[in-house]
Amino acid sequence: MKYQDRPLVQALQRFHNQKPVSFHVPGHKGGALSDLPTAVRQALAYDLTELAGLDDLHEATGAIKEAEDKLACLYGSERSFFLVNGSTVGNLAMLYATVQPGDLVMVQRNAHKSIFNALELTGANPVFLSPDWDGQTQTAGTVSLKTVKEALTQYPDVKAAIFTTPTYYGIVNRDLRQIIEVCHSRKIPVLIDEAHGAHFIAHDAFPKSALELGADLVVQSAHKTLPAMTMASFLHIRSKFIRTERVAHYLQMLQSSSPSYLMMASLDDARYYAETYNEKDYESFQVYRNNLIQGLYNTPCVEVIETDDQLKLLVRATGHSGYVLQEALEQQGIYPELADLYQVLLVLPLVKARDEVCIDDVAGKFKNAMDCLAKKEITSVRLNNYLSNSAPSTVVYTATQLHTMDKEWVSMQSATGKVAAEAIIPYPPGIPLLCAGECINQDHIKQIYDLLVAGCRFQGAINRETKQVKVVLNR
Ligand SMILES: Cc1ncc(COP(=O)(O)O)c(C=O)c1O
Incomplete structure (x- = not known):
């Protein structure tokens, strides 16, 4: 196997070929002290650290920089970063680099939990957008241009938008180019969780990557669809609105100071795999x-x-x-x-x-x-779509405010007008019907009743038996 054009893989191979004597971390000493299965121990010989010629992820000037530059070149970004803690850390860094506490951020209800965590940590306030329902797959799809325009009319002060495309099920946002244009015309940066689309670049027959459509920041779980190790991911930036240094700053705060070289080498290899796909x-x-x-x-x-x-x-x-x-x-x-x-x-x-x-x-x-x-009994399969009617909305209390508030269980009939203490999530499909801090309206209650009658399971602040929901006490 030749490793040219994979700068980090090559650097690791070169280092390994020297038969180095290890007086450095990690403690398994190139796998010598490990009792793991042989194949794993052999791989540990490449589980190295910031040694001569191996560069430093957070101050990259050598092999890692070269590998990241090649990545940027392939995806057409201004700069691309290797991530060693999944798209999860990418979503956190994207939002930290983009928003201030109190900023309104458009987010779709079926976003990954790392995005909701990022909103809580940054103190930004979500404007929830309902995705369209995809009848073919019976799953929540992507957010339409119409919904985005509606949200911008209702919340003209929105400071950023974060969307997910493709969805876990492979549904791509076909309005994305126009959504980005509309947002950019109002100086709103668009962040994309493209966790499931790292391979789009590999061939023209795949959908276009969000970066090609003009998105400002794009995160991709290379490990999901390219041959990268679990957690290994990419983050790309090409933006007039967001400073690259801010992204780098938050990544070095949020990621380990001892990133896995095996993982980073697998990213270098995954990029090469996509680049040479013919x-x-x-x-x-x-x-x-x-x-x-x-x-x-x-x-x-x-x-x-x-x-x-x-x-x-x-x-x-x-x-x-x-x-x-x-x-x-x-x-x-x-x-x-x-x-x-x-x-x-x-x-x-x-x-x-x-x-x-x-x-x-x-x-x-x-x-x-x-x-x-x-030979098994046939089980009837129900369809439930409770998403299509909810208009863009925001929270009454932020997650941080909710932490210190008293909560109580009330009957569903008396919950209208109160604030949900925690999310209420019909399962499947696992998309919050109400998020923590949202005001409960009559439609929500009706939808919950309908779903209960249909036998739907729930996660969160709802008790099926007593038909109660958990709300904030002082409202
Ligand atoms: C849409 C989406 N975004 C982000 C993530 C988090 O990605 P990772 O596992 O790479 O941290 C996932 C994980 O499944 C996901 O489905």
């Missing part, structure tokens, strides 16, 4: 994907749903929930990414022409799983 590779991926889909279609009672992202496939078993299907598949040794009421989600490998992937075995295992399900 037409032949894409053809191989298509062959692999089409064979898989065909194999699934040939399995009785299986339905396959494709989304905007070709790396995602949804599979349903007629008459059974996704949970039941997941269990049956796991018994066959097949592990989907997740299950919900209706389906399981598969994340496909972004194979290259060099990879030989045969799906015969997989198709056989799906068939075995379906044979097992055929």
